[in-house]
Amino acid sequence: MSESLAVPKTMRAVVYHGPGDLRMEQLPVPGIRSDEILVRVATCGVCPTDIKKIMHGTVPPPRVFGHETAGTIVRVGARVRGFSEGDRVGLHHHVPCLDCHFCRHRAFAQCATYRRTGITAGYEPAGGGYAEFVRVMSFCLPGVVRIPRANGFEEGAMLEPVNTVLKGIRRLDLLPGDTVLVAGQGPIGLLFTRLLKVGGARVVATDLLDSRLRLAKKWGARHAVRADAIDAVDAIRKAAGRNGVDAAVLAVPSAAALHQAQSLLRGGGRLLLFAHTRRGDAEPIDLASVCVDEKDLVGSYSSDFTLQTEVARLVFRRQLDVRPLITHRFPLSETAAAVALAAKPTADSLKIVVKVT
Ligand SMILES: [Zn+2]
Numbered sequence: 594m595s596e597s598l599a600v601p602k603t604m605r606a607v608v609y610h611g612p613g614d615l616r617m618e619q620l621p622v623p624g625i626r627s628d629e630i631l632v633r634v635a636t637c638g639v640c641p642t643d644i645k646k647i648m649h650g651t652v653p654p655p656r657v658f659g660h661e662t663a664g665t666i667v668r669v670g671a672r673v674r675g676f677s678e679g680d681r682v683g684l685h686h687h688v689p690c691l692d693c694h695f696c697r698h699r700a701f702a703q704c705a706t707y708r709r710t711g712i713t714a715g716y717e718p719a720g721g722g723y724a725e726f727v728r729v730m731s732f733c734l735p736g737v738v739r740i741p742r743a744n745g746f747e748e749g750a751m752l753e754p755v756n757t758v759l760k761g762i763r764r765l766d767l768l769p770g771d772t773v774l775v776a777g778q779g780p781i782g783l784l785f786t787r788l789l790k791v792g793g794a795r796v797v798a799t800d801l802l803d804s805r806l807r808l809a810k811k812w813g814a815r816h817a818v819r820a821d822a823i824d825a826v827d828a829i830r831k832a833a834g835r836n837g838v839d840a841a842v843l844a845v846p847s848a849a850a851l852h853q854a855q856s857l858l859r860g861g862g863r864l865l866l867f868a869h870t871r872r873g874d875a876e877p878i879d880l881a882s883v884c885v886d887e888k889d890l891v892g893s894y895s896s897d898f899t900l901q902t903e904v905a906r907l908v909f910r911r912q913l914d915v916r917p918l919i920t921h922r923f924p925l926s927e928t929a930a931a932v933a934l935a936a937k938p939t940a941d942s943l944k945i946v947v948k949v950t
């Protein structure tokens with residue numbers, strides 16, 4: 594065995610102990626069963642869903658979060674086929690059974706197997722990417738994707754967020770040349786902008802930050818409009834043409850953006866809620882806009898396993914080059930700072946990753 598694949602007995606891990614309380618600790622390196630693999634984490638992206646859990650304490654401690662994980666396989670269980678020590682891989686912590694009632698309806702995020710997290714650095718499985726090693730359980734092995742030699746771990750760590758975006762776009766039922774409003778040009782909004790453009794849509798991007806609007810143009814938006822400008826609605830109408838936009842994506846949990854998008858949508862168009870992940874958020878909307886105008890409200894959450902190959906192709910062949918999206922890298926010891934920055938983004942921060950080893 595080469596030196597680099599040597600596995601120690603203990604490792605550094607960032608353990609969640611309650612709202613806002615992350616501590617670096619020594620944990621035992623997880624053992625694996627004969628149908629599992631052990632991965633040495635190289636990079637883990639900081640994801641809004643983890644931030645929500647860490648800041649608002651929605652799940653009980655202790656846990657090790659982090660699920661946008663890429664690294665190197667260092668142990669392969671005796672019964673595992675198709676993987677070898679030394680393989681560089683990206684991981685998916687949720688994988689559906691493909692067999693239950695929900696899966697037959699392609700509602701993968703509602704499948705009981707999918708909702709189980711199958712990757713852990715110890716404690717209740719929660720992703721574990723903010724640690725040096727993670728154990729990947731057997732039901733998550735179909736979600737392990739090899740990273741080509743020409744690509745980096747950071748690209749492997751972006752497969753999961755890109756997948757969630759492509760899944761959301763599929764919910765919009767677009768035709769080539771359709772106009773789509775994307776509200777919010779943070780890392781997720783920019784991924785929507787780019788992927789929509791790659792798929793042949795015309796994107797009208799909105800945000801409250803001029804710096805983000807400039808980026809949106811770079812990432813493929815045809816038009817970029819300040820959402821809070823007095824003439825924003827007129828400007829978007831002008832950009833979209835007489836009918837209004839064919840679809841809209843809310844990549845921010847903003848009520849103002851919701852109403853703006855719903856008013857700009859053409860009859861029969863779709864409005865995708867992508868950022869409203871907090872339970873209890875209510876907002877009055879004119880229900881006749883749904884019933885009479887047939888403006889459908891749709892939601893999308895988490896990833897779609899069946900899109901995995903397509904997502905890997907888009908990212909690894911750099912049709913969607915995710916590298917410019919990563920603006921900040923923190924060492925494992927500064928995971929708390931990484932999470933704090935992701936929770937309160939600055940004008941120059943987009944995707945934030947933790948470089949583990
Ligand atoms: Zn994520």
Ligand SMILES: [Zn+2]
Binds near residue numbers: 689692693694
């Ligand atoms: Zn299922």
